[in-house]
Amino acid sequence: MTPRVGIALAALLALVAGLDQARAQDASTLKKDMIGQWELSTTERSKTCVVTLKGDTTPQGLKLELEPGCAAALPFTKDIAAWSIKGLDIVRLQDATGGPVIDFTEVESGILEGLRQGEGIYILQNLAAARSLAKSMDQMIGDWSMVRGNGQAICGLTLTNTEAGGDNFQVFLKPKCDAAVAAFAPTQWRLDHGQMLLMSQSGETWQFEADDNAQWRRVPDSADPLIMLRGQ
Known part of the structure; x- marks a missing residue:
């Protein structure tokens, strides 16, 4: 082996070692981030289960605890015995043999998605964040009034917690709405990234952002804004 080839080989081996170390650090960071309480749920959160991921090692993998109602809410959870990190970014809930019951990958901070063939997508979300969202949803349910910027009411709406498919819920317009709102005729609503x-x-969508806890303004803003106010 020539000196030049030897140097190149050494550099390549060092690069590979560096990549392996980086992968190990990524997996270690993900493991640390995952330790704690999580909500496992269907996408619309109609069925939920609290999972506590721990850092202790067991013969089956890393230790976890499922709340007592999990198997009734989500039957596949009865097969879950442990959890592990696979590759760089896969959080696996696994059976006693180490086989995958469901694999999750992060889609945004604190929210992971996993697919079970024949069943659909499930969500694994930080428990505190999930309960905060649920509380926010509960606060949105009820009667609302859509008004112009001058305070003139132009339509009444009722936001419900009745599922309408996906992450959406039913909304109903009250009689005598402004023509523009009646033509839009919303049938569904949801909270999405603070909107x-x-x-x-x-398929038309109107977006509103909160000015404060009780008032939501349509975005993008306009000279004659539309504002949603609680039950007026």
Whole structure:
């Protein structure tokens, strides 16, 4: 082996070692971030289960605890015996043999998605964040009034917690709405990244952002804004 080849080989081996170390650090960081309480749920959160991921090692993998109602809410959880990190970014809930019951990957901070063939997508979300979202959702349920910037009421709406598919819920317009709102005719709503979304059957979406706890303003803003106020 020539000196030049030897140097190149040594550099390559050092690069590989560096990549392996980086992968190990990524996996170690993910493991540390995952330790704690999580909500495992269907996408619309109609069925939920609290999972506590721990750092202790067991013969099956890393230790976890499922709340007593998990198997009734999500039957596949009865097969979960442990958890582990696979590769760089996969959080695996696994059976006693180490086989995957469901694999999750992060889609945004604190929220992971996993697919079970024949069943659909499930969400693993930080428990505190999930309960905060649920509380926010509960606070949104009820009667609202859509008003112009001058305070003139132009439509009444009722936001419900009745599922309408996906992450959406039913919304109902009250009689005598402004023509523009009646033509839009929203049938569904949801909270999404801090915004209130109203959606029509045609696929049109109106977005509102909170000014404060009781007032939401349509975005992008305009000279004659639309504002959502609680039950007026």
